[in-house]
Amino acid sequence: MCGDQxxxxxxxxxxxxxxxxxxxxxxxxxxxxxxDEVERRKDxxxxxVRSKVGHGFAVLKVKFGLVKVRYKALAKxxxxxxxxxxxxxxxxxxxxxxxxxxx
Numbered sequence: 001m002c003g004d005q006x007x008x009x010x011x012x013x014x015x016x017x018x019x020x021x022x023x024x025x026x027x028x029x030x031x032x033x034x035x036d037e038v039e040r041r042k043d044x045x046x047x048x049v050r051s052k053v054g055h056g057f058a059v060l061k062v063k064f065g066l067v068k069v070r071y072k073a074l075a076k077x078x079x080x081x082x083x084x085x086x087x088x089x090x091x092x093x094x095x096x097x098x099x100x101x102x103x
Contacts, residue, residue: 059088 014021024046029039060066064084071077090097 059091
């Protein structure tokens, strides 16, 4: 489970609901004016990973409208999900897929 510092005090509640869940929430790195640089760097790495994952979901929601399930049939929803994820992957990689100007 990942989360920002707002979820820092929720460890017991999360473990009660899902005991096998790993806790990757950002921890408090500043206490009484002292800054723990190791914990701060760990939190920064966690935030970078969370932002990369969150960006992909934002593209799915905003660009491709994957906010609600539209169909009652499970097969149609699954097919739409796969197609939308493929299009989102192409959208995220559009800069790398372009031909160079000289080619």
